Amino acid sequence: MTVPPQAARPLLTAQDVHLTAAGRFILTVPHLSLRPGELTHLRGENGAGKTTLLRALAGDLPYQGTLDLHGHPPGSRPARAQTAFVSTEPTLLDDLTVEENLQFMAAAWIRSPEPVLDLARAFGLSPWLDAWPSDLSRGTRQKVALSLFLGLTLPLTLLDEPFSTLDAGSRDVLRQALGERVQSGGSVLLTTHGTDLDGLPHRVLDLHQGELRGAESVA
Numbered sequence: 469m470t471v472p473p474q475a476a477r478p479l480l481t482a483q484d485v486h487l488t489a490a491g492r493f494i495l496t497v498p499h500l501s502l503r504p505g506e507l508t509h510l511r512g513e514n515g516a517g518k519t520t521l522l523r524a525l526a527g528d529l530p531y532q533g534t535l536d537l538h539g540h541p542p543g544s545r546p547a548r549a550q551t552a553f554v555s556t557e558p559t560l561l562d563d564l565t566v567e568e569n570l571q572f573m574a575a576a577w578i579r580s581p582e583p584v585l586d587l588a589r590a591f592g593l594s595p596w597l598d599a600w601p602s603d604l605s606r607g608t609r610q611k612v613a614l615s616l617f618l619g620l621t622l623p624l625t626l627l628d629e630p631f632s633t634l635d636a637g638s639r640d641v642l643r644q645a646l647g648e649r650v651q652s653g654g655s656v657l658l659t660t661h662g663t664d665l666d667g668l669p670h671r672v673l674d675l676h677q678g679e680l681r682g683a684e685s686v687a
């Protein structure tokens with residue numbers, strides 16, 4: 469039986485979290501729960517702090533307050549093992565081909581490379597599997613990173629503007645992959661300025677004037 473997201477134990481909780489950058493207040497999160505099987509759209513105008521929040525949840529930024537990912541703070545080894553983060557400028561290993569990158573990273577995460585390669589093929593990356601990362605366009609590089617971090621099927625997936633560099637066909641592939649990820653119990657939090665999630669059940673969180681509003685709605 470599938471457990472509805474609202475009934476599932478939270479995967480990640482935040483309580484009274486404050487984030488600063490270069491000594492300047494950026495945002496506060498009074499409370500946040502992300503549950504398994506939940507797709508969440510983090511909205512906010514340019515500069516609202518969406519990337520800053522994703523980076524803190526991924527363990528890449530210091531924070532004040534309480535963040536808990538299944539009993540572990542972001543940045544700790546057990547939390548990192550459960551978290552996939554695709555930034556707007558994903559890092560690939562320059563001395564490995566695209567396929568070697570995917571194989572290597574899947575092995576590093578102790579995951580089968582097959583789902584990762586399947587997603588790469590669905591994104592139309594077959595002709596690029598033997599290419600070097602330096603030869604990829606921005607959108608192609610983004611698809612490599614998305615194939616990897618969605619194909620690893622980690623419990624928490626954080627995606628910063630994943631649709632922004634993708635063509636129409638690739639956006640459809642991503643939408644399908646997101647649906648499958650949450651159907652199989654993953655929790656996905658992503659940013660977009662567009663309407664890319666229309667038609668997919670999801671929850672909306674608004675970052676406005678330095679505060680994350682817990683407003684929830686299902687589209």
Ligand SMILES: Nc1ncnc2c1ncn2[C@@H]1O[C@H](COP(=O)(O)OP(=O)(O)OP(=O)(O)O)[C@@H](O)[C@H]1O
Binds near residue numbers: 490494517
């Ligand atoms: N390392 C940093 N040093 C100083 N200020 C920073 C740093 N990182 C982020 N900021 C500031 O934090 C604020 C939030 O930036 P952030 O990139 O998180 O916004 P965003 O909501 O993702 O914006 P966008 O939609 O334009 O991508 C901005 O005012 C930015 O200038």
